[in-house]
Amino acid sequence: MIAATRLAPLLLGALIAAATLSSSVSAQQVFDLSPEQPGRPRAEKNEEAIKLIGKDAKFAKDGVFTVAIASTRLPFGAYGTDTRTLVGSEPDIAQLVADSLGRKLEIVSVAWADWPLGVASGKYDAVVSNVTVTEARKEKFDFSTYRKDLLGFYVKASNPISIKEPKDVAGLKVIVSSGTNQEQILLRWNEQNIKDGLKPVELQYHDDDVVLYLALESGRADAYLGPNALLGFRAAREAKTRLAGNFSGGWPLLAEIAVTTRKGNGLAEAITQAINTQIGNGNYAKALTRWNLAPEAIEKSATNPAGLPKS
Template identity: 65%
Template sequence: MTTTRRSLLAFTLAALLPLPALALEETDLSPEQPGRIRAEKVEAAIALLPAGYNWVNPGKLTVASVPGRLPFAVYATDTRTAIGGEPDLAQIVADSLGLELEIVPVAWADWPLGLESGKYDAVIHNVTVTEARKEKFDFSTYRNDLLGFYVAGSSPVTEITERKQIAGLKGAVSSGTNQEEILLRWIEENKAEGLAPTEVSYFDDDVVQDLALESGRIDFYLGPNATSAFKAAKDGRTRLVGVLSGAIR
């Protein structure tokens, strides 16, 4: 671990329950999170840390979290405490290293500069590993990076598993993301083959995006499968029609 490249020990987590089962349980949105899983110190992990490493805040693991969607992270009912799977993971890492956890909620656009400038020790969020990002940051992967194509429950679209199947459709994707890069490249490749164009829309509000799906204004949404699967299991208004690896270039 160096002062210019921030990293954490690699932790791999296996799902204890399928997403639908998790989603259907009552979600605790309290800032106290009494059911949060804790861990004991792991001396073998602590021994791997560089001697004299300067934590952003001595004695603490300072982690940036990007609240937005479950199961990753959202704000608790106090509208300022980050809760969810990623803050839970941050707590386990901090406990394992014998450190107190300090979570810093940030906007998606702010995490790279904050990490580079040393505002926090690590970011635990849905950050896809790319060649460009690897030039600046060290990565430890804690889940399989799957992207999912989701459509309205009543949509006639039954499958999107390859590039040509988006031709002629209208889709939505988040700006500045890896999935946007993949989708736009697919559109250009389809165009080069003379296939029908794909119209892309961007929504800042999930409710507006859901309404667009249900009304047929867009045909599909492409995003992290974990968040979309959690939401689909909760409300049943959308369904999965295909997945692809976020590592696809």
């Protein structure tokens, strides 16, 4: 993750531009980046969740749920058209939790490296910023899950291929970022395929997104493997690529994203209950769908589930 930076209004305008494409390609989706966020789901106060707040729980501010968000990449979070207000899927989830706990939401934009100390010290009540549950993090933090951590294979919109398992990438030219979790998984898939007598994968590395997507559009590459949320948002916005298959970012283990709070501060169970109530009443689905994250929805929030193992 990178330190928060403000997006220029012209860039934001480009992000929400829509156009009618040919019948072979899905229409571009329009995403609301206004500071008012009229489509953001809101929740009623949840007395059941409030009762689960620990007796010794302390909030950073009275009557406020202070949330750190360390992303300026959509769909997670970015500055809206006023260049001041953070909008995106993470602010939407944070709003539902704050409403459920009967508190005003205050979002603080932070650098990724700063949230652990901020949460541990009580400066922020929670971080809602695409944080994956890991066993190492569970030593210092509590978790309330709210989304699957998925990777996705994206292909040219007119490309009919489907990728569901290792053998499906045999012989393909696949773009992946060097040094990433997805690269390690793809390398393991490739090793398995070679052992099974299948054609190897041709891995491609591109530092420039323009070059990367040109490779997909021209057929010089068959697929791009990366974080499903980011690639899916771009696919919905531009309608030039489509999802060909996805799997857990912890493959072969389950990886989940969670609201992260200081360990033992008495908030996790209340937040989990709040999320489950919103799953039940449909607000949760609305929050994900409006940012093209429906594929990453979970059926039930859990407190401190098994996380990815220590390396």
